[in-house]
Each structure stands twice: as structure tokens, then as C-alpha cells.
Amino acid sequence: MLFLIKAEKYCAFINRLKEKYEYVIIDCPAGIGDNLKNAALSADSALIIVNPDPYSLRDADKLASLLEKYDNIRDVRLVVNRMRKELVNKGIMLNIDSIIEALGIRLAGLVFEDAEIIEASIKGEPVVNNNKSKSGKAFEDIALRLCGANIPIEEIKPKKRFLFF
Secondary structure, eight states: OOOOOOHHHHHHHHHHHHHHOSOOOOOOOSSSSHHHHHHHHHOSEEEEEEOSSHHHHHHHHHHHHHHTTOTTOOEEEEEEEEEOHHHHHTTSSOOHHHHHHHHOOEEEEEEEOOHHHHHHHHHTOOGGGOTTOHHHHHHHHHHHHHTTOOOOOOOOOOSSOOOOO
């Protein structure tokens, strides 16, 4: 059975949580629907998660445009997920500069594709508990940056330059 919560009740619930917790993270499904609108109404900031492919980029751009309409959202940042250096270097995968330029959103971090994140997902364990996981370290760094830490983001410089239309 599907239950829909009216925006007013949803915002009131989130506001009660904000009184008790320093951070309230709402994970919204992909797509622009009532869940996203309710979350946006009660948000102070937003993270847009994007994969480095043209389809995900297009969806992220639509989401960024929608979030601009909410005066309560003061900070929107970008996380690029499933990065693979070798594919960026070959010019197969979009590079970070192209993604940031296309979206115009400040980068919060990169999450690299690694086997440990797949293994942690299957086991139902947080990947940040795995000291060998590059993606686990990336999640930790993103969280620290969102809390104000000045942690550099690893650069990926493609060997070839491409022009995207």
C-alpha cells in the first residue's frame, strides 16, 4: 500500500528532526516527483549525484534547474559517482571539468568505481568501514568537506582533450 504525505506534514516532521540533529539527510529517488518536491521544501542544501555519462548529466541539469526555484536551498553541490580514471583518460567517460562546466555546480567530491563498494553493497555493510576502499575514503572526504573541512579533491587530467556539443 502506498502512502502519500502532504507537504506540510512532511516539512513539519523534518523540522522536528532538525531541532534534534545537526544534519538530516534525505535520500530522494531519481526523477522529479512529489517526494523530491517535499524534500526540497524542507532542505537547506542539496547534493546532486551524477554518473559521468550524458544521460545522467541531463537529469542532473533538470534537477539543478528545479532546485533553483526553492529559496530555502542555499547551497547545491555535486558528487560525481562511478568515476573510472582509465575511461576518462581514453576519452570514453566525461571528465570532471566537462561535467562541472555543463552543470555549473560546485564539486563536493568524486566517488571512484571499485570492487570494494560492490562487495560492501552485497554484504549490506558500509563501504566506509573498509580501509582498502577508495570509494569508502571518497565518501568520508565528501562528508568532511560538507562539514567545512578543506580536503583537496583528486584531479583526473585526461590525456586527450575533447569538445562536447
